[in-house]
Amino acid sequence: xxxxxxxxxxxxxxxxxxxxxxxxxxxxxxxxxxxxxxxxxxxxxxxxxxxxxxxxxxxxxxxxxxxxxxxxxxxxxxxxxxxxxxxxxxxxxxxxxxxxxxxxxxxxxxxxxxxxxxxxxxxxxxxxxxxxxxxxxxxxxxxxxxxxxxxxxxxxxxxxxxxxxxxxxxxxxxxxxxxxxxxxxxxxxxxxxxxxxxxxxxxxxxxxxxxxxxxxxxxxxxxxxxxxxxxxxxxxxxxxxxxx
Numbered sequence: 001x002x003x004x005x006x007x008x009x010x011x012x013x014x015x016x017x018x019x020x021x022x023x024x025x026x027x028x029x030x031x032x033x034x035x036x037x038x039x040x041x042x043x044x045x046x047x048x049x050x051x052x053x054x055x056x057x058x059x060x061x062x063x064x065x066x067x068x069x070x071x072x073x074x075x076x077x078x079x080x081x082x083x084x085x086x087x088x089x090x091x092x093x094x095x096x097x098x099x100x101x102x103x104x105x106x107x108x109x110x111x112x113x114x115x116x117x118x119x120x121x122x123x124x125x126x127x128x129x130x131x132x133x134x135x136x137x138x139x140x141x142x143x144x145x146x147x148x149x150x151x152x153x154x155x156x157x158x159x160x161x162x163x164x165x166x167x168x169x170x171x172x173x174x175x176x177x178x179x180x181x182x183x184x185x186x187x188x189x190x191x192x193x194x195x196x197x198x199x200x201x202x203x204x205x206x207x208x209x210x211x212x213x214x215x216x217x218x219x220x221x222x223x224x225x226x227x228x229x230x231x232x233x234x235x236x237x238x239x240x241x242x243x244x
Contacts, residue, residue, distance in 0.1 A: 002033045003105065004084030004164075008074035009051075009092035010041040016092050017050050023090060023098040024059060028105045037081060039063045039074040072172075072179030079167055088161040096159050100199050104161045107197060114166045114192035117152065117184070118159035118199035136217045140181065140224065147228040148188035152196065155184055156220070159199055166192060174223065181220040185227040 005023055009016050016038075023036055040048055042065050054060040063077050079087060086108060090098050096118070104116050141155040160183060169190065174182040187194055 001031055001086070001105070001108065002035065002084040003028060003101070004078070004082035004087045005034060005036045005090050005098070005101070006075055006078030006082070006087060007036060007038045007090050007092050008041060008071050008078070009038065009043065009047055010068065010071075010074075011043045011045040011047060012092040013043070013046045013050055015094055016047055017053065019090070019092055019094070019098065020054060020060065023101070026098055026101050028102055029109065031109075032105050034059060035082070035084060036060045037063065037078040039065065039077045041065050041071070041074050042068040070176035072174035072176050072182075075179055076172055076174075079172070082164065085164055086161055087164065087167060089158055091158045095202055097200050097202075100159070103197055103199075104159075107195060108161075111195070112163075113195045114163050115184075115187050115194045116161040117154065117194055117196050118157050119152075119154040119196040120157055120199060120201040121153050122196060122198035140217065140220055143221065144181070144185060144188075144224050147224065148185055150184070150188045150194065152184065152194060154196070156180055157199070160184070162187065166190070176219065178219050178223045181223045182227060185224055189227060189230075 007019065007023070020036060020038065028034060036059055038051060038054070038060060040051060040063070048064060051062055055062060061081065063081065065074065065077070075089060088101060088104060090096065100118065107113065107116055137154060137156040141152050144150055144155050145152055158180065160180070162183070166187060170183070170186045172179060172182060172186070184194060
């Protein structure tokens, strides 16, 4: 079984090298191999220069957007170029621990699910830096569950693992953080179950580089409703194919 780890980055010079190295250090378990697809979203802080140290690494594939297209476009670039049986999204900062990828792979070995999401609230934990972020996620999760018949506890989690054949069938079009919501909505709409496992979470502040805003939450709500009505959003962007 092969895991495609998609790491999207924009101005993450302080963390990107270490997060790649941490990802490479993870033992996924017997029978698992890995590729790491790093998609840089037109960084301007030197992140691209740091990524060059991985240019000859056989496990790492680098992709560079010439203009900033948003996180959703970066994820779609990764999906379009992945060769694994499953995809997992890993943020480029330290909020999510790649060491927990093993937990996802163990669950795949047991059940071969269509999708596995990491939940930041299962197990009684709920660590958030901002109250509006916590309550916003609770609201959006509830709305999605009502509209799509899901049983999710954390729709906005970044760590999402999805089987390749399921991804191929979804026709994802999101360009920004909206894809984090389009993805689960389309998985549920297609009749697949999404399993969840508890994960750790170390939120960062806006001063430390956090990028998601209240406006992203409003756009997420729009995306959820659009997908329930099967209305195709108009913000589709071209993706990048190629590199080593």
